[in-house]
Structure formats: C-alpha cells, structure tokens
Amino acid sequence: MSGCTPSGPVCARCPAVLGSSCCEVREGERLATLTRADVARLTAHTGLAARRFVLEEVFSEEEAAGYEARRPLYRGYFRREPVRLALRTTREGACVFLVPGRGCGLPEEVRPVACRLYPFERWPDGSWSVSVGRYGDLAEAREGGEACLAVEEAEDMEAVLAAFGTSREEVEALGARLAEEARAHARG
Ligand code: SF4
Ligand code: SF4
Secondary structure, three states, rough: OOEEEEOOOHHHHHHHOOOOOOOOOOOOOOEEEOOHHHHHHHHHHHOOHHOOOOOEEEEOOHHHHHHHOOOOHOOOOOOOOOOOEEEEEEEOOOEOEEEEOOOOOOOOOOOOOOHHOOOOEEOHHHHHHHHHHHHHOHHHHHHOOOOOOOHHHOHHHHHHHOOOOOOOOHHHHHHHHHHOOOOOOOOO
16 A cells, blocks of 8 residues: 555545545646556556546646656656646546545556555655645645645654555655656657
8 A cells, every 4th residue: 555545544534524635626736647657557457548538738848847856756757748648537627537435446556656656745855755735724724625634634754654554665666666657658
C-alpha cells in the first residue's frame, strides 16, 4: 500500500467528512498527470481507448519548464513536447474511474502511479513531504476544497504514512518508479 487508497479507511471517509476527495476537482483544476506507461496499463486493463480517459493539455515552453522545476519526479516529462496528459473527468469534475460511494474502480496496481503516490511529494531540494497544506480545522478544510483528510487528521509526516499503512521506503520506491516512467514518457 502507498498513498491515496480510495477504498482504504481514511480515503473512504474523506468524501463524507470533507465533501469531496482528491479524485474530484473543481472547474479549472486537473487530476493526476499520466505517463505513457500509465496510459498503456489503463488501456490494457479497461479495454478503453486512451481518448476516453486522457485529457491533453498543451503548455507553453515556460509552463512546462516550471512544472518540471516544481515537481522533480517529472523531470524530462516534457522533453519531447509540452503536452501534459491528465485523467479525464466527468462534467461534475469526478475522475472517470471513480465509482460513486465506492472509490476508485481500478485495482491498486493498475492505478496511475501519481494517484498511488498522492499526497506524498518529492520537492526540488530532494526532501519528501505532503503536497497539500493542513488547515487544522475540518470546516475550513471543507471550505478550502483542496484538503486531504489523512493530512488533516495527522500530526506529522509519520502519522500520514501510518494512515496509509505505508513507509518512507515504499513511498520513495514509488517515487523512483514515477521518475523513471516520466523520463521514459518523453522517449515515446
Ligand atoms: S484527499 Fe487524502 S484522504 Fe482524501 S481520498 Fe485523497 S488521499 Fe485519501
Ligand atoms: S484513477 Fe482512481 S485513484 Fe486516480 S483519480 Fe481516478 S478514481 Fe482516483
């Protein structure tokens, strides 16, 4: 197990407590970035054509460089073209693989690596922490719209890891996999 586990104990409570989960976004926001390896795995598992679940977003060269600078696990992702592949959403902003009331409809090993890693993030200085801030108040977290229940309920990084039943080593291994698949993404 690693990060976001939509059918796991914390994630299962998240939509009820916060009003939504990280599998849903507001207008103008995007879900997880996909690599070609993610797309191939999802296509093989679901039998769906990529266009059914992939949204292509064209970045300027500057935006692509900024994205890679902020998120080092994606270094090299835009080397071939400044196009970000993201998970497609329904009109209501939910991931196309989200099953209402049940969580992610995909087995864990099939899910995009970015989904499995969330909310853990590796920063430009090489450190690891979580990608969302902690409001410290559930009503404010609900209002803010970008909160993660596991982060809200945890005192520190160790507690967030424990909430997902994972370890730093497991998270870092998944990060290394994402970094490799992001580099391979640009090779086509
Ligand atoms: S926002 Fe956090 S607690 Fe909620 S579903 Fe996502 S990873 Fe789980
Ligand atoms: S693929 Fe699954 S875990 Fe990822 S955003 Fe969609 S429903 Fe959530």
